[in-house]
Amino acid sequence: MRKENRILSPSLSLEPVTEDNAATILPLMQxxxxPVYAHLWADGGEWYLRETxxxxxxxxxxxxxxxxxWIVKWKGNPVGILRWRRHKPCVDYPDKVGLKLHRIYLHPSTHGQGVGRQLMAATDAEARYLGKALVWLExxxxxxxxxxxxxxxxxxxTGTLRLSFSRMHEKYRGMVRMTKLL
Structure with missing residues (x-):
């Protein structure tokens, strides 16, 4: 697996998460x-962030x-994370092994700037490179x-599920599974 930075555009790059920079992920996610998900949790998401x-x-x-x-860098600054699971079956398409977009979080300051769109395009490109017929996420x-x-x-x-986190407010535990066929 490649461990070098990926340049997606002049202002957007992906830096691999490694042992050396793993400690930067918690403060980045904090x-x-x-700003987007604290309302889901009784403690504002502190437990989830520390645990995950x-x-x-x-x-x-x-x-x-x-x-x-990956650490997502926009204009040279860390603004989020991206994680793929390259060979993950989707329950909605049991005959196809797809690429799961496992984590994508961006700082709200990047919303509307095209960062998410570029990350989704990179995800599609990775799936196509791997010969996948679909990409999916929750x-x-x-x-x-x-x-x-x-x-x-x-x-x-294409499907639904419920989370079992007891620290999460019951009414917010629902999730959807979303799929894109390539």
């Missing part, structure tokens, strides 16, 4: 996540084969702006 983005959790994610993890069912964005990118809802 800036990106709460502490150094140990990030290193565990890095150990997963074929699941590149999104909160209450995040209408995110779902609308994914629909503009060619995704459609």
């Amino acid at each position: 800036a990106c996540y709460p 983005y502490c150094v140990e959790a990030v290193l565990k994610d890095l150990a997963e084969i074929e699941a590149p993890y 999104a909160m069912d209450t995040q209408q702006a995110a779902q609308g964005f994914y629909e503009k990118m060619g995704y459609r809802v």
